[in-house]
Amino acid sequence: MDRMTLRRKRPQRLRPALSDKIRLWLSVSKRVDGVWVGCCINDDSNAALSRMEQALGLIKEFDFLRYNQIVRDLDRVWVRHLPSNIAHFDYSLRACVLDARFVLAETTEPEIIAAVIVHEATHARLWRCGIGYDEALRARVEAICVRREIAFAKRLPNGQHVREWAQSTLDDLPDLMDADFKWRELKGSIRLLRYLGVPSSVVRLALAIRLRREARVRSETTK
Secondary structure, three states, rough: OOOOOOOOOOOOOOOOOOHHHHHHOOOOEEEOOOOEEEOOOOOHHHHHHHHHHHHHHHHHHHHHHHHHHHHOOOOOEEEEOOOOOOOOOOOOOEEEEEEEHHHHHOOOOOOHHHHHHHHHHHHHHHHOOOOOOOOOHHHHHHHHHHHHHHHHOOOOOOHHHHEEEEEEEEOOOOOOOOOHHHHHHHHHHHHHHOOOOOOOOHHHHHHHHHHHHHHHHHHHHHH
């Protein structure tokens, strides 16, 4: 790892948002080896928790050293609806957060969920080491995390599909600029609102408010 490229800095001490605190309180949860594992959706919470336990069990069985690192680096593994990603690492909660649609999909194998947890836990480990997620570093950081997925998949007895899935991600990383993140999140938010059954009129209103807010922010930053 080139320290001239991945600049070290002290991790930010972020406070969780009030909305996240409320959703955590509303979540169905349990403890797995000291890690809080929870789910905040209206239906199928128990099914989601079962799949998370199964995925964590795979890591523990086939890559015990990595599992111990995950237990140290993460405080929570949390399933809820995400707008634009199948998962992300929440710095303020020290949590691996996974999208409920991804976790509950019949096509999502437990091995894939386990690999995604490994990926996000690598973000947690890099963050603890003082390596940020600035725009200039993002591609390098993501490549490191995906390679950890591939290394984990090699330990699985049925890991060929996971290796191919992770390798295809590494070969075709998406645009990681700030503007691309915002655009994907906006499109994903619209899809999520429609998935949740929000009326089209409310979706259009929410989109208009979001676009107006971003236009105001851009205007203020260019003054």
